Amino acid sequence: MExxxxxxxxxxxxxxxxxxxxxxxxxxxxxxxxxxxxxADSLSVLASELGLPANQTAVVDLQDPTSLDQLSVSFFAVxxxxxxxxxxxxxxxxxxxxxxxxxxFRRTLDINLTAPFRLMKKFLPVMKQAGKGLVxxxxxxxxxxxxxxxxxxxxxxxxxxxxxxSLREECKRTQVRFTLIYLGGVDSPFWDGxxxxxxxxxxxxxxxxxxxxxxxCQQPASGVVSEMVLxxxxxxxx
Numbered sequence: 001m002e003x004x005x006x007x008x009x010x011x012x013x014x015x016x017x018x019x020x021x022x023x024x025x026x027x028x029x030x031x032x033x034x035x036x037x038x039x040a041d042s043l044s045v046l047a048s049e050l051g052l053p054a055n056q057t058a059v060v061d062l063q064d065p066t067s068l069d070q071l072s073v074s075f076f077a078v079x080x081x082x083x084x085x086x087x088x089x090x091x092x093x094x095x096x097x098x099x100x101x102x103x104x105f106r107r108t109l110d111i112n113l114t115a116p117f118r119l120m121k122k123f124l125p126v127m128k129q130a131g132k133g134l135v136x137x138x139x140x141x142x143x144x145x146x147x148x149x150x151x152x153x154x155x156x157x158x159x160x161x162x163x164x165x166s167l168r169e170e171c172k173r174t175q176v177r178f179t180l181i182y183l184g185g186v187d188s189p190f191w192d193g194x195x196x197x198x199x200x201x202x203x204x205x206x207x208x209x210x211x212x213x214x215x216x217c218q219q220p221a222s223g224v225v226s227e228m229v230l231x232x233x234x235x236x237x238x
Contacts, residue, residue, distance in 0.1 A: 002219060012036045036058050037057075108153060108156045132175040134217070138181050138182075141183065142184075144161070184204070185231060
């Protein structure tokens with residue numbers, strides 16, 4: 001495996017349940033981190049816990065193109081290049097079609113699909129110019145196997161998978177690598193606002209999901225884990 005020590009790592013969505021734990025693991029391993037989050041207070045607390053200076057964080061609104069433009073400026077003001085980008089951001093709206101509003105659908109696509117597109121526009125050309133880099137996105141298992149009530153969410157995640165697979169083809173003559181991790185049922189705040197009866201005690205612990213992402217950040221230069229599926233041994237909606 002390749003050490004992340006000294007690697008310049010952008011972690012988008014660092015204040016989420018999985019993101020916070022991933023940030024801690026990467027920091028402990030010596031990565032040079034740049035963190036983003038939606039909530040300024042949460043981001044400040046996390047940066048303090050990890051001993052990061054304020055200029056290695058950015059409050060980002062994924063629905064605002066100018067916010068992502070500023071992220072790029074802020075990142076490259078601190079680091080000369082980018083080695084790894086991990087996108088741990090996203091929202092989940094789980095509703096049957098009759099209850100799913102068009103605004104729900106649009107917001108889900110904005111955050112889960114359009115925002116990653118904008119991230120790629122800002123950071124992938126830099127990786128392509130350098131001829132190397134690692135991009136990790138988390139489409140979740142619903143980007144591979146849909147379920148009832150996940151029309152908006154699965155649409156956004158299937159779109160994300162298709163986009164990343166296409167970009168992988170664009171970069172096949174470089175050493176820029178793409179990894180998709182399909183997480184299923186992680187016990188995190190993701191589920192707090194979802195009206196669905198699930199067995200959270202049987203879900204993957206957020207710490208273990210973060211360890212999987214941390215592991216993927218250390219892939220050897222000679223190969224790539226194109227996909228990883230990590231899901232609970234046995235849990236279901238009740």
